Amino acid sequence: MSDTLTFIEANLGRFRGELYDFLRIPSISAKSEFDAETARSAQWLAERMAAAGLEVEVLPTEGHPVVLGEWRGAGPDAPTVLIYGHYDVQPPEPLQLWTSPPFEPTERDGRIYARGSADDKGQLYMHVKALEAHLATSGSLPVNVVVLAEGEEEIGSPNLVPFVDANVERLACDVVVISDTGMFAEGLPSLLFSLRGLAYFEIHVHGARSDLHSGEFGGALKNPGNVLSQIIASLHDDQGRIAIPGFYDDVLEWDTTTREQIAALPHSDEEFRESLELGALAGEQGFGTLERLWIRPTCDVNGLLCGYTEEGAKTVLPNHAMAKVSFRLVPQQSDARVKELLEAHLREVTPAGVTVELKELHGGRPWKASVEGPYFQAAAEALEEAFGTKPVPMGGGGSIPIVVEFEERLDAPALLVGFSLPGCNLHAPDEWLSVENFEKGIGSLAILYEKLGATGG
Amino acid sequence: MSDTLTFIEANLGRFRGELYDFLRIPSISAKSEFDAETARSAQWLAERMAAAGLEVEVLPTEGHPVVLGEWRGAGPDAPTVLIYGHYDVQPPEPLQLWTSPPFEPTERDGRIYARGSADDKGQLYMHVKALEAHLATSGSLPVNVVVLAEGEEEIGSPNLVPFVDANVERLACDVVVISDTGMFAEGLPSLLFSLRGLAYFEIHVHGARSDLHSGEFGGALKNPGNVLSQIIASLHDDQGRIAIPGFYDDVLEWDTTTREQIAALPHSDEEFRESLELGALAGEQGFGTLERLWIRPTCDVNGLLCGYTEEGAKTVLPNHAMAKVSFRLVPQQSDARVKELLEAHLREVTPAGVTVELKELHGGRPWKASVEGPYFQAAAEALEEAFGTKPVPMGGGGSIPIVVEFEERLDAPALLVGFSLPGCNLHAPDEWLSVENFEKGIGSLAILYEKLGATGG
Structure with a gap:
C-alpha cells in the first residue's frame, strides 16, 4: 500500500495534466451542439480508464453513452465496488463572469478553475488515478471494481435507471461509492449521512x-x-x-448521536447570515440551521x-x-x-x-446512509489516514435521487465521499477544485479501496 | 321645447352620419403615431361645435389639446353648465377580433359598432347635437354652457387638472354634466350616485x-x-x-334608502354568476353583489x-x-x-x-353624488320624460378620479348621465352604442338643459 501512495505522490503532476485535458473538453450535455464534444469526453475517459488497467466499454443509451470500466480480478471473496460519476458538465454561461475561460483550466491560489473541475470530472478522475496507482504498483486491486460514468447527470439522468435495470447482473456489487459532493470545510473530510x-x-x-x-x-x-x-x-x-x-x-426523528454530531460541527449562524446578506435567519422552531438544512x-x-x-x-x-x-x-x-x-x-x-x-x-426520494456498517467505517478510516483528521458526518440539503435508486436496484449501500469545498461555484462561473483535495482525494480513495478489500465483502 | 325635440327627430339621420365621420378618425391618444389623427379629431369636433353655434377654441396643452366651446347668452340669472367629455379613444387591438373595422362605423341589429361609439365620442356628440337643436330652434340655450372636451382621458388625463387649475375662472359653473358611463339595463335610464x-x-x-x-x-x-x-x-x-x-x-355606511334602491334593481345573482362561468360568487359577508361592486x-x-x-x-x-x-x-x-x-x-x-x-x-378618490339637489332632480325628470320610465340610481364600481377634481376645483356638483349599455365592449373589440340610446340620449340632454335652466342657477 505504501508503494501505491508513493506512486501517487510521484505522479501528481502528470495526473493534473491529464485532468486538464479532460476539463478542456466542453461536454455540455444540455446543449445538442456540444454532442460531439460530449461523445469525445466519453471516449477520452474510456481510453484513460483502459490505460489504467480496466476493461472498458462505451455503451450507447438513448442519450449520451455510459462508460463502463471493470476489473474483477480480486476474486469472489473480495467485495465488489461500483464507482459512479459523470463526465458531463453544466453550461458555462454567463461567460463574462469567468476570470479565466471555463474550458481552459487555470491554477490560481491552489485552486483549479474550470467547468467540471469539482462537478464531476475532477472527482471522477481521482478514482481513475487511485485505481491506476494500485494496478501499477501491485498489478491488482484490493476489490473488484465496476466504474459507471454517465454523461447525462446534468440533465436529470433520463437514461440511467433504464440502463441500471437492463444491466442489474453486470452492476451487481456490495457497495456503491460516489464522489460528487463536498467537504464541510477546508481540511475537514466528510461523509454524507443523508440527502433530502x-x-x-x-x-x-x-x-x-x-x-x-x-x-x-x-x-x-x-x-x-x-x-x-x-x-x-x-x-x-x-x-x-x-x-x-x-x-x-413520515418524517424521521433523528437519533441523539446524529444531532449531537451536527451540533458539534464548526458552524457559525452569524457568518452564514452575513454571507447571505440577511437581517435574520429563519425556519422551523426547535432546530438549528444545519438541522433545518439537512434533516428537516x-x-x-x-x-x-x-x-x-x-x-x-x-x-x-x-x-x-x-x-x-x-x-x-x-x-x-x-x-x-x-x-x-x-x-x-x-x-x-x-x-x-x-x-x-x-x-x-x-419527484425524488430522500436517502439515509447506513452509517453503522463496515463500509462506512472503512471510508471513515481512509479519510482520517489521508487528511490526518476524523471525517465529520454531513447531511445534504439537495437531492440526488439516483442514490436511492442504486441502493434499491443493486441492494447495496452507498458511500458519498466528496472533495469539493464550500463556495466552489458548482453550476456557476469560476467553478474550482482545490489542488490539495485533488491530490489528497486520490490517496484517500486508494486507501478506501484497500480498507473496503479488508472488509472481506 | 317641443320645437327642439321636433328638430332633433327630423335631423337624426344627419346626426348619425356626422357621428360616423367623427368615429372614422382614429384618435388613439396612447399611440404617438396617431397624434395627427388625434389633432384632426379635435379640429373636427371644434368645427362641429362652432357650426352648432358655440364660440370655440382649440387650446394647447403639453399633450393633446382641449376643445373649449362656450355660449353665455342665458344671462347671469341662468345656471352655467360645464359639459365634460373626451374625443380620444382606446387602441383598437386585437384587430382580428372585430367583426367590422374599428374605424368604419357599421350598424348591425340596432347598434353602431366602432371604437369610440360608446366611449366617448358618441356620448359627447349627443351633447353637441342637443345644444345645436336648442340654438337652431330658439336661437338660444336655457343655460350658459361650457363644453370641455379633452383628448387624453384614455391615457389618464395627465394635463387636465393643470388645465382646470389654470382656467378656474373661465370654467366656473353651477353644475358639471358628464356622459361617459352607462345605463343599468336596456330601457332603464340611470343616474350615478357614486364611483369608487x-x-x-x-x-x-x-x-x-x-x-x-x-x-x-x-x-x-x-x-x-x-x-x-x-x-x-x-x-x-x-x-x-x-x-x-x-x-x-372611513368607509361610509350608506343610508337605508340607497340600499333599498339597490336591492330593488332588476339583478340576478344567478345570471351574473353564469355570465362569468363561475361555480360561486363571493365577497364581503352581509352585502349583496351590487353593494359589493358599488358601495364596498x-x-x-x-x-x-x-x-x-x-x-x-x-x-x-x-x-x-x-x-x-x-x-x-x-x-x-x-x-x-x-x-x-x-x-x-x-x-x-x-x-x-x-x-x-x-x-x-x-391613486384616485371615490365620489358620491349630491342626489338631493335640484340638478339631480332635473336630470331624473329629463330622463323619465325621454325614456318613459323613472331612472334608477346606480353605483360605479370603477374609478373616474376627475369627477371629484371638478367638484372640488369648481365648487359644483357633478351629474353622471350615461347612455352606454351593459356588454357594450368598452376598451374591447366590437365596441357599440345603441342607435336608440344615441337618439333618445340627444332628446334627454335637450330636456336636461331645459330643466337645469328652470332651476334658476
Missing part, C-alpha cells in the same frame, strides 16, 4: 371565464391571485412548520405568476394564478405520499368560486 | 443577496415568495373583509411575479417577490390614508429576515 428528497408541484388557481376589470367586477368574486396567496400561506404555521395535515407522520423538510415557493406584471398599473382582475412550490423531503417521506397529502389539503382550503389544479413536475 | 376610488400599489419582498439553490439553502431562511403570499393572505379575514386595522374607519371597498391582486415561471422545475429559492395589489375605495376613504394604514400593517406582519418595500403607483 424532492416533490415539486405547480398549483394553478382558475377563476372566471376571462380576465376582468377590477373596478367593474372587484369585490363580487374570488380573485385567483388572492386565493393562491391564501393557499400558499396555509402551507406553514406560525412556528415555521408545514401545516399540511399528516405531513410530519421544507416547503418553498420557486415561482409565482399571475395577472399583469409589467411596469405600471393595470387594473386587471386575473382569472388565473400559478405557483411553483417544492418540498424537500427527509427520510422516510415519499413524494407520492406528499402529493396525496397536498391534494387533500388543497381540497380542504380551496374556497367556492375557484378551481384548483395540482401538477406534479418532479 | 383607487389605491394601487406594488409590494416588493426582498430576501438574500441573490437567488439560492432551494436544496442547499431551503429551510434556513425566509423565502420572499412564501412571505409575500402570507402578506397578501393577511389582507383579508375569513368573512371577506379587509383585515388592515383601521381600513373601515375591495382589495385585489392584479399581478404576481417571483422566481422561475417558465416551463418545468427549477429549484430556485428566489430572493425577490412582487405583487401588484389595488384597493377600490368608497366614500369617505382616501388613497393617502389607505397607504398609511397599509404601511403600518406591513410593518406589523413582515417577519424578520426579509425587507418589504411599498410603492404607490396610482
Whole structure:
C-alpha cells in the first residue's frame, strides 16, 4: 500500500495534466451542439480508464453513452465496488463572469478553475488515478471494481435507471461509492449521512371565464391571485412548520448521536447570515440551521405568476394564478405520499368560486446512509489516514435521487465521499477544485479501496 | 321645447352620419403615431361645435389639446353648465377580433359598432347635437354652457387638472354634466350616485443577496415568495373583509334608502354568476353583489411575479417577490390614508429576515353624488320624460378620479348621465352604442338643459 501512495505522490503532476485535458473538453450535455464534444469526453475517459488497467466499454443509451470500466480480478471473496460519476458538465454561461475561460483550466491560489473541475470530472478522475496507482504498483486491486460514468447527470439522468435495470447482473456489487459532493470545510473530510428528497408541484388557481376589470367586477368574486396567496400561506404555521395535515407522520426523528454530531460541527449562524446578506435567519422552531438544512423538510415557493406584471398599473382582475412550490423531503417521506397529502389539503382550503389544479413536475426520494456498517467505517478510516483528521458526518440539503435508486436496484449501500469545498461555484462561473483535495482525494480513495478489500465483502 | 325635440327627430339621420365621420378618425391618444389623427379629431369636433353655434377654441396643452366651446347668452340669472367629455379613444387591438373595422362605423341589429361609439365620442356628440337643436330652434340655450372636451382621458388625463387649475375662472359653473358611463339595463335610464376610488400599489419582498439553490439553502431562511403570499393572505379575514386595522374607519355606511334602491334593481345573482362561468360568487359577508361592486371597498391582486415561471422545475429559492395589489375605495376613504394604514400593517406582519418595500403607483378618490339637489332632480325628470320610465340610481364600481377634481376645483356638483349599455365592449373589440340610446340620449340632454335652466342657477 505504501508503494501505491508513493506512486501517487510521484505522479501528481502528470495526473493534473491529464485532468486538464479532460476539463478542456466542453461536454455540455444540455446543449445538442456540444454532442460531439460530449461523445469525445466519453471516449477520452474510456481510453484513460483502459490505460489504467480496466476493461472498458462505451455503451450507447438513448442519450449520451455510459462508460463502463471493470476489473474483477480480486476474486469472489473480495467485495465488489461500483464507482459512479459523470463526465458531463453544466453550461458555462454567463461567460463574462469567468476570470479565466471555463474550458481552459487555470491554477490560481491552489485552486483549479474550470467547468467540471469539482462537478464531476475532477472527482471522477481521482478514482481513475487511485485505481491506476494500485494496478501499477501491485498489478491488482484490493476489490473488484465496476466504474459507471454517465454523461447525462446534468440533465436529470433520463437514461440511467433504464440502463441500471437492463444491466442489474453486470452492476451487481456490495457497495456503491460516489464522489460528487463536498467537504464541510477546508481540511475537514466528510461523509454524507443523508440527502433530502424532492416533490415539486405547480398549483394553478382558475377563476372566471376571462380576465376582468377590477373596478367593474372587484369585490363580487374570488380573485385567483388572492386565493393562491391564501393557499400558499396555509402551507406553514406560525412556528415555521408545514401545516399540511399528516405531513410530519413520515418524517424521521433523528437519533441523539446524529444531532449531537451536527451540533458539534464548526458552524457559525452569524457568518452564514452575513454571507447571505440577511437581517435574520429563519425556519422551523426547535432546530438549528444545519438541522433545518439537512434533516428537516421544507416547503418553498420557486415561482409565482399571475395577472399583469409589467411596469405600471393595470387594473386587471386575473382569472388565473400559478405557483411553483417544492418540498424537500427527509427520510422516510415519499413524494407520492406528499402529493396525496397536498391534494387533500388543497381540497380542504380551496374556497367556492375557484378551481384548483395540482401538477406534479418532479419527484425524488430522500436517502439515509447506513452509517453503522463496515463500509462506512472503512471510508471513515481512509479519510482520517489521508487528511490526518476524523471525517465529520454531513447531511445534504439537495437531492440526488439516483442514490436511492442504486441502493434499491443493486441492494447495496452507498458511500458519498466528496472533495469539493464550500463556495466552489458548482453550476456557476469560476467553478474550482482545490489542488490539495485533488491530490489528497486520490490517496484517500486508494486507501478506501484497500480498507473496503479488508472488509472481506 | 317641443320645437327642439321636433328638430332633433327630423335631423337624426344627419346626426348619425356626422357621428360616423367623427368615429372614422382614429384618435388613439396612447399611440404617438396617431397624434395627427388625434389633432384632426379635435379640429373636427371644434368645427362641429362652432357650426352648432358655440364660440370655440382649440387650446394647447403639453399633450393633446382641449376643445373649449362656450355660449353665455342665458344671462347671469341662468345656471352655467360645464359639459365634460373626451374625443380620444382606446387602441383598437386585437384587430382580428372585430367583426367590422374599428374605424368604419357599421350598424348591425340596432347598434353602431366602432371604437369610440360608446366611449366617448358618441356620448359627447349627443351633447353637441342637443345644444345645436336648442340654438337652431330658439336661437338660444336655457343655460350658459361650457363644453370641455379633452383628448387624453384614455391615457389618464395627465394635463387636465393643470388645465382646470389654470382656467378656474373661465370654467366656473353651477353644475358639471358628464356622459361617459352607462345605463343599468336596456330601457332603464340611470343616474350615478357614486364611483369608487383607487389605491394601487406594488409590494416588493426582498430576501438574500441573490437567488439560492432551494436544496442547499431551503429551510434556513425566509423565502420572499412564501412571505409575500402570507402578506397578501393577511389582507383579508375569513368573512371577506379587509383585515388592515383601521381600513373601515372611513368607509361610509350608506343610508337605508340607497340600499333599498339597490336591492330593488332588476339583478340576478344567478345570471351574473353564469355570465362569468363561475361555480360561486363571493365577497364581503352581509352585502349583496351590487353593494359589493358599488358601495364596498375591495382589495385585489392584479399581478404576481417571483422566481422561475417558465416551463418545468427549477429549484430556485428566489430572493425577490412582487405583487401588484389595488384597493377600490368608497366614500369617505382616501388613497393617502389607505397607504398609511397599509404601511403600518406591513410593518406589523413582515417577519424578520426579509425587507418589504411599498410603492404607490396610482391613486384616485371615490365620489358620491349630491342626489338631493335640484340638478339631480332635473336630470331624473329629463330622463323619465325621454325614456318613459323613472331612472334608477346606480353605483360605479370603477374609478373616474376627475369627477371629484371638478367638484372640488369648481365648487359644483357633478351629474353622471350615461347612455352606454351593459356588454357594450368598452376598451374591447366590437365596441357599440345603441342607435336608440344615441337618439333618445340627444332628446334627454335637450330636456336636461331645459330643466337645469328652470332651476334658476
